[in-house]
Amino acid sequence: MPGECGRHHFSPLPPGLTDDVRRGRSIAIRPPVGPIHTPPHRVLLTGGTGFLGAYLLHEFLTRTDAKIYCLVRASSHAEAFDRIVAALRRYKLWDPGHASRILPLAGDVSEPGFGLLAREYRALCRSDVIVHNAAKVNHVEPYSRLRAANVEGTRHVLELAAGGSIPLHFVSTLSVATASTRPATGLILESTRPGPTEIHGNGYVLSKWAGEELVARAGERGLPVAIHRPDRVCGGTTTGAVSTDDAFWTLIRAAVTLGAVALESAEFSLTPADYVASAIVHLATHGATGHTYHLTNHSTAPLTLVWERLRANGFRLATAPLADLAARLTTGAATDHTLARAAAIPVQGSTADIRFDDTNTTHALTDTPIRCAPITPALIDRHIEYLTEIGFLPSPVAAAGMSA
Numbered sequence: 001m002p003g004e005c006g007r008h009h010f011s012p013l014p015p016g017l018t019d020d021v022r023r024g025r026s027i028a029i030r031p032p033v034g035p036i037h038t039p040p041h042r043v044l045l046t047g048g049t050g051f052l053g054a055y056l057l058h059e060f061l062t063r064t065d066a067k068i069y070c071l072v073r074a075s076s077h078a079e080a081f082d083r084i085v086a087a088l089r090r091y092k093l094w095d096p097g098h099a100s101r102i103l104p105l106a107g108d109v110s111e112p113g114f115g116l117l118a119r120e121y122r123a124l125c126r127s128d129v130i131v132h133n134a135a136k137v138n139h140v141e142p143y144s145r146l147r148a149a150n151v152e153g154t155r156h157v158l159e160l161a162a163g164g165s166i167p168l169h170f171v172s173t174l175s176v177a178t179a180s181t182r183p184a185t186g187l188i189l190e191s192t193r194p195g196p197t198e199i200h201g202n203g204y205v206l207s208k209w210a211g212e213e214l215v216a217r218a219g220e221r222g223l224p225v226a227i228h229r230p231d232r233v234c235g236g237t238t239t240g241a242v243s244t245d246d247a248f249w250t251l252i253r254a255a256v257t258l259g260a261v262a263l264e265s266a267e268f269s270l271t272p273a274d275y276v277a278s279a280i281v282h283l284a285t286h287g288a289t290g291h292t293y294h295l296t297n298h299s300t301a302p303l304t305l306v307w308e309r310l311r312a313n314g315f316r317l318a319t320a321p322l323a324d325l326a327a328r329l330t331t332g333a334a335t336d337h338t339l340a341r342a343a344a345i346p347v348q349g350s351t352a353d354i355r356f357d358d359t360n361t362t363h364a365l366t367d368t369p370i371r372c373a374p375i376t377p378a379l380i381d382r383h384i385e386y387l388t389e390i391g392f393l394p395s396p397v398a399a400a401g402m403s404a
């Protein structure tokens, strides 16, 4: 099962990767004078039209009184606003009462100055904290196609942070921590920081590693920064509202379409988006910098739990050996685009033997009610209901017809 924290395909380091990281040296850093301003009055959030970004924005809107600049790709600020609202609606997070605190800006992180007018950029310089969450999340495209958004984008955000002495919270991925040689203990520490000769992974992982390095090196030069590494994120605990771009749910849909699941089971882990977002927002609004934070679920579950919940929700699923299912998937992919999407997901090894240290996170959240919910039958049910409601999963009746 591919995963954010999965083992990734090996490939030689792409040309220019280390130069991309070194380019961060040219950024002049002005360490902030005095304490970090908490709680923040103005926040800059990138990636607010995406899955995790919508949850982050919702957290800022519900847990703080801050105004949130949302830098969003759009042809106008009005369109940017519409795209943000559409994302909040998609994940069942929209509350019209919050509209006036959303400050939309049509911009692109891959462009210098985000392509904004000088006065718009100057407004962003007055942000009290930045959460840089935008990224091109794609496990198939090569580094060369991801570097503009994920590496240059992060460098442009750093330029803003450095110029305005603004604390920067960078949303990375747990995949960076697993993309180097694993310790014999199987425990991946939050302090794990693969060097340029140790890092391996697909283009996406390499681009997130480069982003982390830019941020970490700016931190070493005096900018207050924090790096957040979520594991695979699932929907909110009360709604199951999850991204349909996710490999895990795409493979579940393929199983439903084929009407069969593997005899073999494996453990999986999912980390609810509301936990990830509330943890990041808490850390960002309480001046937590100078650390890396792992955002993971301590609980895992067997895939058989998902099959059991699908059956309980009316889906008919036979069992078959994994090799047979893989062959049926390949055949079906020729005529069914949903199966083609599943078939294109890179095969990655199990991470069952790995444990993730999250001491920094648990320590920082000790005095808060923010805790990661375990994976329960009810959590899986909410995802099945949400994915059926939005038409990503067929209804059980339609699914029976597809696999007949």
Ligand SMILES: NC(=O)c1ccc[n+]([C@@H]2O[C@H](COP(=O)([O-])OP(=O)(O)OC[C@H]3O[C@@H](n4cnc5c(N)ncnc54)[C@H](OP(=O)(O)O)[C@@H]3O)[C@@H](O)[C@H]2O)c1
Pocket: 004, 046, 047, 048, 049, 050, 051, 052, 053, 071, 072, 073, 107, 108, 109, 110, 132, 133, 134, 135, 136, 137, 148, 149, 153, 171, 172, 173, 174, 208, 229, 230, 231, 232, 233, 234, 243, 245
């Ligand atoms: N989902 C997970 O399981 C997971 C796990 C670990 C880490 N993460 C990290 O979490 C962050 C969000 O991921 P996600 O799953 O929410 O992905 P997503 O739904 O694809 O959202 C990505 C966001 O980034 C924006 N973006 C991409 N390129 C941009 C650019 N050039 N300029 C401005 N905005 C740009 C997208 O805007 P458009 O709407 O315009 O495309 C979108 O708002 C990423 O940094 C990812 O690495 C995610």
